[in-house]
Amino acid sequence: MRCKRLGISAALAAGxxxxxxxxxxxxxxxxxxxxxxxxxCGAYGGGEATLTATQTxxxxxxxxxSSEITSPLALDADSIVSTLxxxxxxxxxxxxxxxxxxxxxxxxxxxxxPLSGTVAPGDSLEAFGGSLQMxxxxxxxxxxxxxxxxxxxxxxxx
Numbered sequence: 001m002r003c004k005r006l007g008i009s010a011a012l013a014a015g016x017x018x019x020x021x022x023x024x025x026x027x028x029x030x031x032x033x034x035x036x037x038x039x040x041c042g043a044y045g046g047g048e049a050t051l052t053a054t055q056t057x058x059x060x061x062x063x064x065x066s067s068e069i070t071s072p073l074a075l076d077a078d079s080i081v082s083t084l085x086x087x088x089x090x091x092x093x094x095x096x097x098x099x100x101x102x103x104x105x106x107x108x109x110x111x112x113x114p115l116s117g118t119v120a121p122g123d124s125l126e127a128f129g130g131s132l133q134m135x136x137x138x139x140x141x142x143x144x145x146x147x148x149x150x151x152x153x154x155x156x157x158x
Contacts, residue, residue: 029055029158030053030054030055030060030156030158031155031156032053032152032153032155033052033053033054034050034051034052034053035050035053035127035150035151035152035153035154035155036048036049036050036051036150036151037049037051037127037128037146037147037148037150037151038146038147038148039066039132039144039146040144040145040147041069041142041143041144042142042143044069044072044142044144045068045069046068046069046144046147047066047067047068047069048066048068049064049065049066049068049069049144050064050065050066051064051127051150051155052065052113053155054114055119055157055158058118058119059116059117059118059119060096060116060117060118060119060157061096061113061114061115061116061117062084062086062114062115062117062155063111063113063114063115064110064111064112064113064132065109065110065111065113066109066110066111068109069109069110070107070108070109070110071104071105071106071107071108071110072106072107073106073136074103074104074105074106075101075103075104076103077101077102077103078099078100078101079099079101079136079137080101080112080134080135081099081134081135082097082098082099082100082101082112082113082115082132082133082134083095083096083097083115083132083133084097084112084113084117084127084130084132085130085131085132085133086117086125086126086127086130087126087128087129088123088124088125089124089125089126089154090123090124093130094117094119094123094125095117096115096116096117097115097116097117098112098114098115098116100112100113100114100115101113110134112132112134119157120157121158122157123155123156123157124154124155124156124157125154125155125156125157126149126150126154126155127146128146128147128148128149128150129146130146131143131144131145132145
């Protein structure tokens with residue numbers, strides 16, 4: 001009798017666990033979460049930049065920050081209109097856009113984002129071959145491109 005109760009209890013526990021796992025929302029993940037590039041911003045300079053990606057379902061954000069890419073002018077918070085275009089391994093591009101940036105002192109490192117975009121499961125996105133376009137004061141356009149592949153590799157979205 002005791003074996004039957006133990007068997008029934010174990011079956012109920014396993015069933016409850018399976019039902020809980022089936023109903024739990026899936027945590028979307030992007031791998032890697034950070035990557036670095038060497039950016040060339042033409043007459044505006046360049047240097048190493050860090051890309052940080054996050055994902056929630058089909059919504060994703062990418063933030064770019066660099067202490068080596070600097071602003072010659074002081075900039076107010078949320079004053080840079082940015083578009084980061086990433087290249088898809090399967091062909092085409094995905095754009096991440098936004099107007100988020102911290103206040104930047106003259107000579108300070110540039111940081112934009114989080115920039116928002118839409119991804120599909122399995123998207124593999126790479127900065128090399130794409131660009132970051134920043135519009136400052138509504139008329140100064142700075143375009144940065146990666147000089148090579150991002151390290152440690154492309155962002156792969158779940």
